[in-house]
Amino acid sequence: MAIPTSIRQRGFTRWYxxxxxxxxxxxxxxxxxxxxxxxxxxxxxxAGSERLLMVLSLxxxxxxxxxxxxxxxxxxxxxxxxxxxxxxxxCEVYGRWQVESTEPGDAASGRPEAMxxxxxxxxxxxxxxx
Ligand SMILES: [Zn+2]
Numbered sequence: 001m002a003i004p005t006s007i008r009q010r011g012f013t014r015w016y017x018x019x020x021x022x023x024x025x026x027x028x029x030x031x032x033x034x035x036x037x038x039x040x041x042x043x044x045x046x047a048g049s050e051r052l053l054m055v056l057s058l059x060x061x062x063x064x065x066x067x068x069x070x071x072x073x074x075x076x077x078x079x080x081x082x083x084x085x086x087x088x089x090x091c092e093v094y095g096r097w098q099v100e101s102t103e104p105g106d107a108a109s110g111r112p113e114a115m116x117x118x119x120x121x122x123x124x125x126x127x128x129x130x
Contacts, residue, residue, distance in 0.1 A: 002102075003015075003078075003082070003113070003115070003130065004099045007115075012082075012086060012095045012096075012097065013095050016082075016083055016086075016095070019075050019076075019079035020076070020079055022075050023071070023073075023075030023079065024072070026069075026071040026072040029064065029065075030065050030069050030072060033064040033068055036057065037058055037061040037062055037065065039057075040054045040055075040057035040058040040061060041054075044058070078130060081130050082128060082130055083095075085128045085129070086128070088122065088124055088126070089126055090119065090122050091119060091121050091122040093120075093121050093122075096120045096121055097118060098120060099115050099116075100118050100125070101115065101116045102114070102116075103115065103116070103127075112129040112130055113130055114128060114130075115128050
């Protein structure tokens with residue numbers, strides 16, 4: 001779901017919490033993948049183990065771990081990038097705004113996606129980019 005749509009439905013605070021929970025769920029997956037990789041390494045050294053299976057387990061758990069780390073960093077960085085722009089420049093209230101419009105990004109020119117937001121307290125408008 002697009003960020004502005006999700007923030008419109010949930011509000012900024014709930015969207016932010018959801019992003020952090022999603023990111024940390026990937027961190028848990030990373031820890032589990034690391035444990036699986038260590039288990040495969042330990043089993044590899046034991047006599048009578050099927051070494052090909054252990055190498056395959058090590059590769060799969062390493063791949064899952066790398067993907068989990070990427071998703072963890074993605075969700076965390078995106079949440080922090082938007083949270084750092086979430087204070088109203090006029091009255092400095094944090095996270096109390098609503099999305100008014102969205103602007104699609106353009107990867108070719110390097111223009112980021114953005115949304116126009118309005119403070120619920122003082123009605124000041126500003127732009128949040130990601
Ligand atoms: Zn304000």
